[in-house]
Amino acid sequence: MNKQQDTARLMIQGTSSNVGKSVLAAAFCRIFYQEGYKVSPFKAQNMALNSFITTSGEEMGRAQVVQAQAAGVEPEVRMNPILLKPTGHTGSQVVIMGKAQGTMSASDYHGEYQRQTWPVVQKALHELLKENEVVIIEGAGSPAEVNLKKNDIVNMRVALEGQVPVLLVADIDRGGALASVVGTLELLEPQERELVRGIILNKFRGDITLLQPALDFLEEKTGIPVVGVVPYFDHFRIPEEDSVVLEERGTEKEKAEKGKADSSALSPQNCLDIAVIRLPYLSNFTDFDPLEDEPDVRLRYVKSVEEWGNPDLVVVPGSKNTLADLRFLWESGLGEKIKAYWQSESPLIGICGGYQMLGGVVRDPYHTESDLEEIKGLGILPLETEFALEKHTVQSRGTVISDDLFLQKCRGEEIQGYEIHMGRSVSAGDPLFMIQGQGTTYGDGVQAGSAMGTYLHGLFDNDSLRSALLEWLWERRGIKRAYSGSPSQAAIREQAFNELAELVRKSIDLRKVRQIMGLESGGSE
Numbered sequence: 001m002n003k004q005q006d007t008a009r010l011m012i013q014g015t016s017s018n019v020g021k022s023v024l025a026a027a028f029c030r031i032f033y034q035e036g037y038k039v040s041p042f043k044a045q046n047m048a049l050n051s052f053i054t055t056s057g058e059e060m061g062r063a064q065v066v067q068a069q070a071a072g073v074e075p076e077v078r079m080n081p082i083l084l085k086p087t088g089h090t091g092s093q094v095v096i097m098g099k100a101q102g103t104m105s106a107s108d109y110h111g112e113y114q115r116q117t118w119p120v121v122q123k124a125l126h127e128l129l130k131e132n133e134v135v136i137i138e139g140a141g142s143p144a145e146v147n148l149k150k151n152d153i154v155n156m157r158v159a160l161e162g163q164v165p166v167l168l169v170a171d172i173d174r175g176g177a178l179a180s181v182v183g184t185l186e187l188l189e190p191q192e193r194e195l196v197r198g199i200i201l202n203k204f205r206g207d208i209t210l211l212q213p214a215l216d217f218l219e220e221k222t223g224i225p226v227v228g229v230v231p232y233f234d235h236f237r238i239p240e241e242d243s244v245v246l247e248e249r250g251t252e253k254e255k256a257e258k259g260k261a262d263s264s265a266l267s268p269q270n271c272l273d274i275a276v277i278r279l280p281y282l283s284n285f286t287d288f289d290p291l292e293d294e295p296d297v298r299l300r301y302v303k304s305v306e307e308w309g310n311p312d313l314v315v316v317p318g319s320k321n322t323l324a325d326l327r328f329l330w331e332s333g334l335g336e337k338i339k340a341y342w343q344s345e346s347p348l349i350g351i352c353g354g355y356q357m358l359g360g361v362v363r364d365p366y367h368t369e370s371d372l373e374e375i376k377g378l379g380i381l382p383l384e385t386e387f388a389l390e391k392h393t394v395q396s397r398g399t400v401i402s403d404d405l406f407l408q409k410c411r412g413e414e415i416q417g418y419e420i421h422m423g424r425s426v427s428a429g430d431p432l433f434m435i436q437g438q439g440t441t442y443g444d445g446v447q448a449g450s451a452m453g454t455y456l457h458g459l460f461d462n463d464s465l466r467s468a469l470l471e472w473l474w475e476r477r478g479i480k481r482a483y484s485g486s487p488s489q490a491a492i493r494e495q496a497f498n499e500l501a502e503l504v505r506k507s508i509d510l511r512k513v514r515q516i517m518g519l520e521s522g523g524s525e
Helices: 021-034 062-070 106-116 118-131 156-162 177-186 208-222 244-249 252-257 285-292 322-332 334-343 353-357 405-409 463-476 489-507 510-517
Strands: 008-014 039-042 045-047 051-053 059-061 082-086 091-096 099-105 134-138 166-171 196-204 226-231 272-277 297-302 313-316 348-351 361-363 374-376 383-400 414-427 433-437 440-444 446-448 451-454
Touching: 008 021, 008 156, 008 510, 021 039, 021 062, 021 134, 021 166, 021 489, 039 062, 039 118, 051 062, 051 383, 051 414, 059 062, 059 082, 062 134, 062 489, 091 106, 099 106, 106 118, 118 134, 118 156, 134 156, 166 177, 177 196, 177 208, 196 208, 196 510, 208 226, 226 489, 226 510, 272 285, 272 463, 285 297, 313 334, 313 353, 322 334, 322 353, 322 361, 322 374, 334 348, 348 353, 353 383, 353 414, 353 451, 405 463
Parallel strands: 008 134, 008 166, 039 134, 045 082, 166 196, 196 226, 272 297, 272 313, 313 348, 348 451, 361 383
Antiparallel strands: 051 059, 082 091, 091 099, 361 374, 383 414, 383 433, 433 440, 446 451
C-alpha cells in the first residue's frame, strides 16, 4: 500500500452554507494534531472576501489558514487551490494557486473554465494526501445543488476522487435540520451516498434528551449513524470564514429594535466605542477580531448615518470593490459624516481599501474591480490611487517610524501584517511604517490631522500597537486605561482551538469517527 493510501482522510460537507463546516474542520484538525498526527486541511474552492497572504506571497482563503493554524502547520495555497472573491452580485475575481487570474461573471466561470481547474484541484489534493498522515477536507455549500453539480470541483467529486468518507453537517439552530439531512441524501447519487458515513447536528441548544427521538428517526430513515450533536457556543471565538456572520450579529440599530441591546458592561462609560463602517463589499473583517477581544472595547458595524452614535474611533475597512464602496459612502451620506467626524479632530483609520477611500481620488482605468473608472475620494489623506493589472500580495514585516497620534507610544517597535491590493497609491506625506516584504524596503501609510491609513491587514494583531491605540483613545477622554497591556492574540487563538477541540471531543463519538477514517479497526471498508 502506498503512502497516499495510508493517509487517513475525512470530509466535512453540509446541508447548506453556514452550517459550521469550517469550524468543525478546524476542530478535527486540532484534535488530530493534539494526537500527534501530521495534519493538513484542504478545500478545493472557496468563495470568500476574507483572504490571507502566505509567506511566499500567495493568496488563499482565511478559513483554511485558520484550519492550518489549528493543525499546527504553516498555511500554503495547496490547502485552498481556488479562491473566488466576489466583486459584485454576479462576478468574482478568480485566484488560482494564490495568483489572481482576472474577474469573471458567474456564468463564464461555472462552465468550461471551472472544468479546466479540476486538474489543479486533483494535483493539490493528491500531493497533500501523499505528504500528510491526516487530511481534513471541507466542502462548500451543499453537495445537492443540482444546478451546480455538473461542474462540481469541491464537494462529492473531491470525495470520490480521494475516496474520502464524509460527515454530513446540519445546523439545527436554524430549524429544518432533519428535512435538510434527508433531502440532501435523497438528491445524492448512490455512489456519493455510500461515502456519507455519519451525520452531525451542529449548534444545538437545549436538553439533548428531548432530541433523542429525532436522532433515532434520522438513523432509521437514512441508515447512517448520527455521530454527534455539537452544542451552540459563544464563550470563545474561532475566526469566521466570511462577513455573512456580520449580518447574523446585526447592526446596533437592529439589535436595539429586537430588544437585544448590549449590556451595561459595554456601556459608553466603561468601554471605548469603536465603529467599523459596514461596506457592501467589506473584506478581511477578521482584522477587527483583536479589538473585539479587548475587555474595554465595544466594537460595532455601522452601515447608515442613523447608526453613527458617538464613537471614540471610526475605521474604514478593506474592500473587494473599492470604487463601488466609495460610491456607497457618498450616496449613503456616510462619506460626509466621516469627513465631518475627521474635521472635528476625532480619530479615523483606513485599512487597505479604506485607506484608498480616504485619499483624493481612486482610478480604475483597466476596470479591474468594477465598471467605474474614477471616483472622488473623501479628500482626507494626501493620497491618490490608481489600480494596476497585477495584484500586490505580500507578508510584511516592518517598523513604526512615525510619532504621530498613538504611534508615538510604539515608535521603533516591530510590526507585521500582510498586503492584498490592486491599487498603487502615491502620497505627499511621510510614511508611518518602514516595511520589508519580498526582498524590498518601502514606506507605508500616511497621516493627516486625526486620520491615518495603511495597506497593512492584520495591523491590530500587533499586541503592542493595539495596546498603544487603546491607551491613547482613553487618554483622549482624560482617563488612564484600567487595563495594562493587551491580551496576546497568539495565546487567545491557541486557547480557542483547544477549547473547540475539547467541546467537539465531548460532543461526538470520536471512536466511531476514527473507525470511519480507518484510524481504528471496525470502521472504513
